[in-house]
Amino acid sequence: xxxxxxxxxxxxxxxxxxxxxxxxxxxxxxxxxxxxxxxxxxxxxxxxxxxxxxxxxxxxxxxxxxxxxxxxxxxxxxxxxxxxxxxxxxxxxxxxxxxxxxxxxxxxxxxxxxxxxxxxxxxxxxxxxxxxxxxxxxxxxxxxxxxxxxxxxxxxxxxxxxxxxxxxxxxxxxxxxxxxxxxxxxxxxxxxxxxxxxxxxxxxxxxxxxxxxxxxxxxxxxxxxxxxxxxxxxxxxxxxxxxxxxxxxxxxxxxxxxxxxxxxxxxxxxxxxxxxxxxxxxxxxxxxxxxxxxxxxxxxxxxxxxxxxxxxxxxxxxxxxxxxxxxxxxxxxxxxxxxxxxxxxxxxxxxxxxxxxxxxxxxxxxxxxxxxxxxxxxxxxxxxxxxxxxxxxxxxxxxxxxxxxxxxxxxxxxxxxxxxxxxxxxxxxxxxxxxxxxxxxxxxxxxxxx
Numbered sequence: 001x002x003x004x005x006x007x008x009x010x011x012x013x014x015x016x017x018x019x020x021x022x023x024x025x026x027x028x029x030x031x032x033x034x035x036x037x038x039x040x041x042x043x044x045x046x047x048x049x050x051x052x053x054x055x056x057x058x059x060x061x062x063x064x065x066x067x068x069x070x071x072x073x074x075x076x077x078x079x080x081x082x083x084x085x086x087x088x089x090x091x092x093x094x095x096x097x098x099x100x101x102x103x104x105x106x107x108x109x110x111x112x113x114x115x116x117x118x119x120x121x122x123x124x125x126x127x128x129x130x131x132x133x134x135x136x137x138x139x140x141x142x143x144x145x146x147x148x149x150x151x152x153x154x155x156x157x158x159x160x161x162x163x164x165x166x167x168x169x170x171x172x173x174x175x176x177x178x179x180x181x182x183x184x185x186x187x188x189x190x191x192x193x194x195x196x197x198x199x200x201x202x203x204x205x206x207x208x209x210x211x212x213x214x215x216x217x218x219x220x221x222x223x224x225x226x227x228x229x230x231x232x233x234x235x236x237x238x239x240x241x242x243x244x245x246x247x248x249x250x251x252x253x254x255x256x257x258x259x260x261x262x263x264x265x266x267x268x269x270x271x272x273x274x275x276x277x278x279x280x281x282x283x284x285x286x287x288x289x290x291x292x293x294x295x296x297x298x299x300x301x302x303x304x305x306x307x308x309x310x311x312x313x314x315x316x317x318x319x320x321x322x323x324x325x326x327x328x329x330x331x332x333x334x335x336x337x338x339x340x341x342x343x344x345x346x347x348x349x350x351x352x353x354x355x356x357x358x359x360x361x362x363x364x365x366x367x368x369x370x371x372x373x374x375x376x377x378x379x380x381x382x383x384x385x386x387x388x389x390x391x392x393x394x395x396x397x398x399x400x401x402x403x404x405x406x407x408x409x410x411x412x413x414x415x416x417x418x419x420x421x422x423x424x425x426x427x428x429x430x431x432x433x434x435x436x437x438x439x440x441x442x443x444x445x446x447x448x449x450x
Contacts, residue, residue: 212402
């Protein structure tokens with residue numbers, strides 16, 4: 001029996017470049033940069049004060065009226081995913097439970113899947129700090145910031161002394177009751193599923209930068225094997241917060257960049273002078289369904305998911321690299337990414353020669369970029385395949401990258417155009433790839449259906 005053809009019929013994106021696929025596509029064609037100083041908090045004390053911040057975004061605008069109270073328990077990452085899913089549904093011409101209409105949903109709820117990649121959701125600083133400050137005993141109040149705070153007073157260490165035990169509840173116990181439900185990584189998929197009535201197969205993958213592509217691949221497989229007929233797939237994450245940026249700084253991933261410099265030069269993929277990445281926030285959610293179903297309902301088709309591949313890199317180095325034996329100063333190669341790309345090409349039944357363009361991770365971190373560059377060179381050899389890089393324009397959205405990359409790759413196939421390439425050749429087949437700090441790697445081959 002032939003494999004069901006899976007196509008993309010709806011695309012929803014939210015990032016520093018704007019809201020909606022059309023806004024993103026125009027910005028990318030124009031090479032417009034969405035990076036700049038943070039507006040929701042003071043980022044000037046970080047090595048890189050420039051961020052890719054979503055502006056003019058109100059999450060309540062993207063949920064049904066009866067669900068707006070739930071926005072209070074949505075972290076920024078979840079808000080982005082919910083908005084992107086709403087945009088994808090509208091773009092696909094889908095009817096779901098959120099449509100608030102008497103018309104029956106396009107697909108039965110049990111046949112609608114949801115796979116959304118997520119990252120380590122950062123707690124809101126004020127919300128966490130207001131509870132943490134209550135862990136300080138009164139006598140320490142005048143002793144300076146942080147003085148007197150202990151894990152015992154916070155409540156993470158139990159103590160048989162009743163007085164200390166009672167004191168311990170003053171910290172952690174003062175978090176809002178639903179605090180945990182706001183920051184669990186499965187919350188983006190949870191809220192999207194509830195809003196749209198997606199009661200089919202569901203999963204959340206937290207594999208760093210590879211999360212989005214892995215979710216798209218899994219969702220495509222679910223529909224291929226007839227466990228569902230359609231689904232939401234993609235990813236979202238926000239690193240534009242005090243805690244999110246602090247984590248990147250501690251990990252040594254942030255670029256060193258002066259606030260007064262041109263933001264368009266902050267993130268420099270594949271550049272020997274690059275000092276790191278720029279925090280971003282955003283996400284892309286796709287609507288997937290079978291080609292036959294899309295044709296039957298007269299839906300617009302962006303691209304077919306022709307191939308998917310994934311691979312794990314070695315455990316000793318992050319990201320791991322191998323060196324081609326026998327070559328002096330051979331380029332470093334992320335071998336896991338190389339194998340993921342080969343698997344995607346084999347799944348699509350195409351060779352590297354058929355790829356018209358690549359949408360890579362290109363995050364600006366020298367070690368990551370070197371391994372990615374080496375993997376792409378190992379696949380394409382001396383052939384100069386155009387690379388469409390998003391991070392310099394909207395920042396590094398970590399788990400959100402994959403959904404955004406796939407969204408733009410889909411648009412490239414749909415429009416038959418490669419941003420930044422003056423050539424007249426039609427863009428019919430695009431490779432989208434990403435690798436994570438943890439060693440997970442994923443790749444998609446997107447192809448025109450005609």
